[in-house]
Amino acid sequence: AVESGEVLLEGGDGSIPTVKEKFGTERRNAKSLNFGLMYGLGPQGLSKQLDIDVHEAEETIERWYRSRPEVRQWQQRIVKEAVRQNVPKVKTLRGRSRRLDCLRSKNKALQ
Known part of the structure; x- marks a missing residue:
């Protein structure tokens, strides 16, 4: 989205939204996952933070680790x-x- 000019990383004059403005929920969820896993967050904690069921949190964590x-x-x-x-x-x-x-x-x- 940044490369295509759809969004800006930051700043701007307001005519083009920033990543934070356009993808706020996704960005918050990604930060919860990334920082949480580094500090020992498990499926129960992630399910509460993202408001998803524990099984989905387990799958999300496993996919994250498989890709890294x-x-x-x-x-x-x-x-x-x-x-x-x-x-x-x-x-x-x-x-x-x-x-x-x-x-x-x-x-x-x-x-």
Whole structure:
């Protein structure tokens, strides 16, 4: 839509809508999915955020990961590395350390 001139990425004089204006709902849903999965959002949480049933949320998450297998592999590798530590933690891209005490539980789905 941007390449065809149908919408602008931002700004403009009001005669052509921005992506945010034209695709607001889709944009919000995509942000919920993308950020949510990076912070551990599961099907239950996604179904509430997007107001869809849990089965549809499960399918949406699975499709997202299928199209980005490297993300799932990275997440699994990071979790394995964190679990091996006495105090499970990861480093952010900016070098900050973040404790993941939830990984100590044997009942967590991430393990």
